[in-house]
Amino acid sequence: MVKISERIAALRWEDVLASLWGSGYGRLGTLLTAEECGDLSALYGQPELFRSRIDMARYRFGRGEYQYFAWPLPALVGELRAGLYRHLAPAANEWMAALGFDQTFPASQDGFQRKCAASGQTRPTPLLLRYRAGDFNCLHQDLYGEVVFPFQVVFGLSKPREDYDGGEFLLVEQQPRAQSAGHALLLERGEGVVITTRYRPVRGKKGFYRTNVRHGVSPVRAGERYTLGIVFHDAA
Numbered sequence: 001m002v003k004i005s006e007r008i009a010a011l012r013w014e015d016v017l018a019s020l021w022g023s024g025y026g027r028l029g030t031l032l033t034a035e036e037c038g039d040l041s042a043l044y045g046q047p048e049l050f051r052s053r054i055d056m057a058r059y060r061f062g063r064g065e066y067q068y069f070a071w072p073l074p075a076l077v078g079e080l081r082a083g084l085y086r087h088l089a090p091a092a093n094e095w096m097a098a099l100g101f102d103q104t105f106p107a108s109q110d111g112f113q114r115k116c117a118a119s120g121q122t123r124p125t126p127l128l129l130r131y132r133a134g135d136f137n138c139l140h141q142d143l144y145g146e147v148v149f150p151f152q153v154v155f156g157l158s159k160p161r162e163d164y165d166g167g168e169f170l171l172v173e174q175q176p177r178a179q180s181a182g183h184a185l186l187l188e189r190g191e192g193v194v195i196t197t198r199y200r201p202v203r204g205k206k207g208f209y210r211t212n213v214r215h216g217v218s219p220v221r222a223g224e225r226y227t228l229g230i231v232f233h234d235a236a
């Protein structure tokens with residue numbers, strides 16, 4: 001199997017970034033094999049790999065649960081995080097400039113991790129989510145401190161229509177002085193999608209303006225749906 005860093009390098013980044021700028025998300029296509037998806041989903045049952053488990057209903061985040069990985073991240077998760085970061089960092093810098101934020105990101109995930117640590121953000125944020133019939137995730141943003149990387153990546157690990165029904169990935173964009181617009185994406189098994197973490201710069205008549213983007217998951221109607229979330233900033 002081709003190394004994950006090589007698979008990431010072979011993605012059509014130009015198209016991904018164009019879609020990110022145009023719609024606030026960019027589909028990476030199928031990056032993970034069915035076997036890798038099965039292996040990642042199976043990690044869910046190994047509590048020693050995680051630092052915390054969240055029952056979404058308890059916090060009124062939705063219904064279902066997820067777990068944040070502990071250090072050290074499983075090899076594949078760490079490789080995905082570092083490999084994707086490297087390709088997204090230059091776009092993140094342009095994104096922040098367009099949003100009017102005076103913030104830049106180092107070229108590597110290691111460098112960014114040090115920046116998070118300097119801000120007191122040292123706990124890992126990649127996570128596995130498990131949804132069963134009736135589960136859903138309310139619209140939200142994954143912010144864990146002052147340092148925020150403007151993109152994150154979600155991977156579908158289960159096969160839609162076969163392993164589960166429903167469970168569309170949702171993105172809702174609040175536009176200034178207008179009603180909100182939504183996207184619903186059905187993630188194929190192994191497919192990744194890059195989304196904006198918080199804001200999207202939209203080109204207007206007088207430069208860029210900001211929209212606020214939240215994401216969530218529509219109710220799973222049947223079966224079981226696993227996803228892997230790669231958040232790049234660590235948590236306080």
Ligand SMILES: [Fe+2]
Nearest residue numbers: 140141142215
């Ligand atoms: Fe999230």
